[in-house]
Amino acid sequence: MSDAKKVLVVEDEALLLFSIADELRDCGFEVLEASDADEAMELLQKHPDVGLMFTDIDMPGSMDGLRLSAAVRDRWPPVKIIVTSGKSRPGSADLPSEGRFMSKPYTPSAVVLAMREMLG
Template structure:
């Protein structure tokens, strides 16, 4: 990617977090990492140039990925949202507007394609 858009990856499983983060960096994204929604919100406050988030739905803490994505949509409307889950497929009414869903297990190419499409 020419302009290296900044993406926040939110995933509580360390292996998945490090793996997809490395792959996204290799694809030209600038990547921030968070292990839960609270950490994600801190990073979003400190990094106003984040263009997209890629978040898992199932995470520990007081806010899951669905709640995080709705909060981001309300607080930072320009940020693009890509949601993933291996446990269930949320209905459209459970997800915020203007988001993409990538089911687990995902491929790196699938995540890159979703982020690229969202950022257009």
């Protein structure tokens, strides 16, 4: 296991997913990519060392980003969570505890900064 911080990016928009994933890799993160909640859950199952999940809220599939976050908070409490959306900020009740919200469009540097803060 390397020292690199392992993060999971969940985004149904391929261009955005690959772009931010590449950006994060360039900044030294080990990045897992998922295009929906089901894929994300699978990857978390396989990689218990994921320290942070960065997920879009608005996604097709069995769960949207908020429900995914709730599920992750429930099953993997240590995993930090950042949610992002082009829509307005959800109510704090909908956000996972200690979760952060970033509105789209985001700059990769802001995401990197937030992740570094949260992962210590």
